[in-house]
Amino acid sequence: MSNEHTAGPHSVGRRLIDLVPHIVLIVGVLIFAFPIYVTLIGSTWDAATIGRGSLPMTPGGEAWTNYSQAWSESHGERASYTPVRLMLMNSLIMALSIAVGKIAISILSAYAVAFFRFPLRMVFFWMIFITLMLPVEVRIIPTYKVVADLGMIDSYAGLAIPLIASATATLLFRQFFLTIPDELVEAAKIDGAGPLRFFFDILLPLSKTNIAALFVILFIYGWNQYLWPLLVTNSADMETIVIGITKMIGTGEAANDWNLIMATTVMAMLPPVAVVVFMQRWFIKGLVDSEK
Amino acid sequence: MQRRVIFDNKLLPYLLLAPQVAVTLIFFIWPASQAVWQSVHIQDAFGLRSEFVWFENFTAILSDPNYVGTLRITAVFSLSVAVLSMAVALLLAALADAKIKGAAVYKTLLIWPYALAPAVAAVLWMFIFNPEIGSLGRLLNAMGYNWDYRLNGDQALTMVILAASWKQVSYNFIFFLAGLQAIPRSVLEAANIDGAGPVRRFWTITFPLLSPTTFFLLVVDMVYAFCETFGTIHALTHGGPGKATETLIFRVYQDGVVNNDLGASSAQSVLLMVILIVLTTIQFRFVERKVHYS
Numbered sequence: 001m002s003n004e005h006t007a008g009p010h011s012v013g014r015r016l017i018d019l020v021p022h023i024v025l026i027v028g029v030l031i032f033a034f035p036i037y038v039t040l041i042g043s044t045w046d047a048a049t050i051g052r053g054s055l056p057m058t059p060g061g062e063a064w065t066n067y068s069q070a071w072s073e074s075h076g077e078r079a080s081y082t083p084v085r086l087m088l089m090n091s092l093i094m095a096l097s098i099a100v101g102k103i104a105i106s107i108l109s110a111y112a113v114a115f116f117r118f119p120l121r122m123v124f125f126w127m128i129f130i131t132l133m134l135p136v137e138v139r140i141i142p143t144y145k146v147v148a149d150l151g152m153i154d155s156y157a158g159l160a161i162p163l164i165a166s167a168t169a170t171l172l173f174r175q176f177f178l179t180i181p182d183e184l185v186e187a188a189k190i191d192g193a194g195p196l197r198f199f200f201d202i203l204l205p206l207s208k209t210n211i212a213a214l215f216v217i218l219f220i221y222g223w224n225q226y227l228w229p230l231l232v233t234n235s236a237d238m239e240t241i242v243i244g245i246t247k248m249i250g251t252g253e254a255a256n257d258w259n260l261i262m263a264t265t266v267m268a269m270l271p272p273v274a275v276v277v278f279m280q281r282w283f284i285k286g287l288v289d290s291e292k
Numbered sequence: 293m294q295r296r297v298i299f300d301n302k303l304l305p306y307l308l309l310a311p312q313v314a315v316t317l318i319f320f321i322w323p324a325s326q327a328v329w330q331s332v333h334i335q336d337a338f339g340l341r342s343e344f345v346w347f348e349n350f351t352a353i354l355s356d357p358n359y360v361g362t363l364r365i366t367a368v369f370s371l372s373v374a375v376l377s378m379a380v381a382l383l384l385a386a387l388a389d390a391k392i393k394g395a396a397v398y399k400t401l402l403i404w405p406y407a408l409a410p411a412v413a414a415v416l417w418m419f420i421f422n423p424e425i426g427s428l429g430r431l432l433n434a435m436g437y438n439w440d441y442r443l444n445g446d447q448a449l450t451m452v453i454l455a456a457s458w459k460q461v462s463y464n465f466i467f468f469l470a471g472l473q474a475i476p477r478s479v480l481e482a483a484n485i486d487g488a489g490p491v492r493r494f495w496t497i498t499f500p501l502l503s504p505t506t507f508f509l510l511v512v513d514m515v516y517a518f519c520e521t522f523g524t525i526h527a528l529t530h531g532g533p534g535k536a537t538e539t540l541i542f543r544v545y546q547d548g549v550v551n552n553d554l555g556a557s558s559a560q561s562v563l564l565m566v567i568l569i570v571l572t573t574i575q576f577r578f579v580e581r582k583v584h585y586s
Contacts, residue, residue, distance in 0.1 A: 021387040022394075028384045029401045032458070035416035038427065042419060053430045105311040112308035117298050124309050131320045133572045137519040137541045138564040141548035141557050142323035142330070162319040165312060182297040195299040224409035226523035227541075231549065242409045246527040249415065258425060265415055272407035280400060287406075287463075288470050 036269070042262035043067070050258035066263040079257065081248050084267050087241040091223055092271070094159045094240055098222030099215050101164035107207065110173030111199055115185070132167035136228050144231050158232045159240075163225065168290045169214055176210050177203070213286030216279045220272045241268040324565065330558035349559035358535060359543070359560075366518070366539045369453060373521070374513035377457040378506065381464030386494060388465075389472040399469070406462040411523030413459035414452070418528060421451060441529065445536030448529045452537050455528060456521045463516075464509050471505035472498065511575040515568065540564055 042050050045060035070084045112118075113125050136143060143162060152158030180203070188198045229240045239247065245268060248261045276283050331349050333342040353359045388398045405413070423429040423440040432439035441447040475498060483493045499506075522541045525531060531538035531546065538546070544564065548557030 018392075021390060021392055025384060025387050025398045025402075028380070029398065032402065032405050032461075035420055038419055039416055050425055053425050053427075055425070055427060105315065108308040109312040112305040114295060115299055116301060116305035116308075118302070118305045121305070124313060127316055127321070128312060131316055133569045134320055134324055134565060135515075135519050135568065137522060138544075138568055139320075139323045139327055139561055140544060141554065141561065142326035143319055144549075145326070146319060146323050161315065165315040165320060170312065178295060180295075182295065185295070185297040189297070189299075195301055195304055198299075220407055224412075224523075226409060226411050226520075226526070227545070230526070242411050242523070245415055246411055246523075249418070249527070253424075258419075261415075262419065265412060265419075268412055269408060272409075273404050276404050276407040277400065280403070283406075284403075284466060284470075287466055 039262050039265050042258060043266050045259060047257050047259045050262070051255060062259060063263075066259045067267075070260045070263040070267070079248075081257075081260065081264075082236045082239045082244055084241065084244075084264050086237065087239050087244040087264075088267065088271075090156075090159075090238060091240040091242065091268075093156050094225065094229065095219050095222035095271075097156060097160035098163050098225075099218035101160060102166040102169050102218050103211055103214055105164060106166045106169035107173050107204075107211070110170050110177055111203065113170075114174050114177035115195065128165070128170050129167050131165050136163065140227065140231060147232055153232055154235050154238050159225075159229055159238075160222075163222070163228060166218075169218070172210065172214065172290050173207065176207065180206065209282070209285070210289070212279070213282045213289060215286075216275055216283040217286040217290065219275055223272045244268075327558045327561040327565070330554055331562045334555050349555045350563070353556055353559050353563075361535060362538050362540060362543050365449070365535075365537065369449065369456075369521075369537075369539055370514050370517035372453045373456045373460060373517040374510055376453065377460040377513060378464050378468075378509055380457070381461045381509075382468050382502075382506075384461070385465050385468035385472055386498070389469060402465055403462045405459055406466070408459055409523060410456065410459055410520050411527040414455045414524040414527040417451065417455040417458070443533055445533055448533060448537045452521070452525050452528055456517060456524045459524075460513060460516055464513065467505055467509055468502065471502045475501050508575065511571055515571055518564075518567070518571075540567075 038055070041057065041059055042055055043066055044063040045055060046062050049055060049060065070081075072083055072085060073080075109124070109128060113121060147153060147158050147162060150158075152161070184202065185198070188202055193201065224242060225240070226242055229243050233239060233243070241264065245261060245264055248264065249256065332344060332346060334345045334348065335342050384398075384402055388395050388402070408416075418426065420426045421429040421432075421439075421441065423433055423442070429439055438444075439447060441451040479497060479501070480493065483497050488496065518539070519541060521539065522545065525537055525539060525542050529537040531542045540560065541564070544557055544560045547553045547560065
């Protein structure tokens with residue numbers, strides 16, 4: 001303990017060493033923030049300034065023009081695009097349907113598997129479980145064909161329903177249901193509550209935190225879908241905003257409506273980033289729990 | 293595992309399972325079995341008759357040098373994305389876990405990229421590294437380095453690796469941070485008393501204790517690099533230039549959707565399913581062990 005007076009935490013050298021973590025973390029934060037900053041700045045300038053490659057590092061005066069144009073009309077100097085308000089609506093409907101759909105069908109099937117004993121119970125459980133191993137990316141063509149045969153191309157149902165089976169959510173709810181004390185279920189049964197009553201009056205309120213946590217990660221999952229919406233939507237009216245951006249960019253030539261593209265990108269990022277930042281506690285719980 | 297107290301109702305559990313099972317059968321099991329069926333058949337030009345051909349489709353794609361190239365690129369791409377995003381995330385998590393001022397602020401500022409779609413992350417990188425409009429892309433060229441990821445294959449691969457890793461760091465960061473916080477303080481304090489410096493302490497104690505998290509993340513990152521980065525590649529390079537950034541998923545998309553070659557695309561889908569099943573099985577075997585230990 002006596003050496004604290006000579007090389008203790010108050011010496012100058014020690015203080016410099018204490019700064020190192022901050023410097024590294026700040027560099028890390030900047031690496032993640034810089035592209036966003038550039039995009040924000042770009043969305044306030046005109047297409048020509050960006051196209052010349054001379055984008056300043058300070059905001060320009062075109063923010064209102066760019067955002068209002070991208071929002072409602074979205075025809076730039078070079079081409080016209082699906083308006084952002086339409087694409088945002090499509091993305092919102094898709095993300096909400098996927099999140100709510102996954103939670104609803106998963107909580108029901110977890111309830112069946114955890115609280116009932118019936119023939120083929122484990123068969124169903126494993127059937128749901130293997131969907132975990134078959135993400136849409138590895139079976140695109142046959143899944144596309146099923147959706148096409150069902151006439152679900154270019155519809156919200158086609159965007160959302162094929163993605164709403166969820167092994168992860170089912171496993172998470174089942175895990176949680178197994179921790180509910182037997183006494184609680186017994187008491188409810190003695191009070192004359194049937195299985196549906198028990199589900200709605202006791203189980204659902206108890207699952208609130210889990211539902212919120214799952215909702216955050218599933219909303220982001222839904223919002224960020226790419227390959228599936230690219231396949232099942234053809235009409236411009238059904239475009240989601242993430243697809244819309246890459247369609248606007250095309251081959252990435254300098255002569256693009258970069259101002260509108262950047263404004264659209266900002267609006268595409270806002271909803272999921274807001275959900276993560278404002279629901280951070282639930283988000284981390286959902287993410288870590290669902291991978292257990 | 294099953295609860296002791298259960299409800300006895302004959303019909304209800306089936307009704308509760310019905311929606312999930314219906315979606316799974318129609319959109320998972322049926323298409324997956326279709327892919328398996330198609331992968332061992334060849335259709336005539338009109339799609340009227342199919343002939344059973346054993347593994348002809350598989351030998352055809354596996355002896356296609358382009359496909360082998362795609363396999364190699366996918367391996368390089370996936371490993372690079374996993375290693376790069378894990379290394380950066382571990383460094384940041386180890387620092388943010390220490391008792392430093394503003395740790396909570398750093399955490400918030402580092403986790404939000406999780407919310408970005410892989411394709412959007414790619415677009416952000418394009419805004420910066422595009423050789424014509426991007427500030428850093430132009431800077432590289434001004435410094436005499438011939439930078440154009442649209443023409444140079446190696447640069448294109450570097451670009452998609454960086455964009456895909458950049459987006460995945462936040463996910464790894466969250467899990468490394470959770471892993472670090474689960475390490476008992478007493479272990480680290482004991483090492484501190486023994487006089488081990490922070491760097492030595494990290495490599496001899498913290499890092500080995502994190503190995504379950506590291507292994508789990510390696511698998512998750514590989515799956516991410518396999519599947520979800522389709523958006524990154526589609527937005528940035530479209531698999532090009534040439535086939536320099538064509539991963540397995542991109543090739544399936546290309547063969548099945550763009551070139552409409554069902555047999556080849558199905559055989560590839562089946563190979564991908566096998567890879568994914570192996571990866572997720574490894575992950576679950578390991579998760580089971582983790583549950584036992586805790």
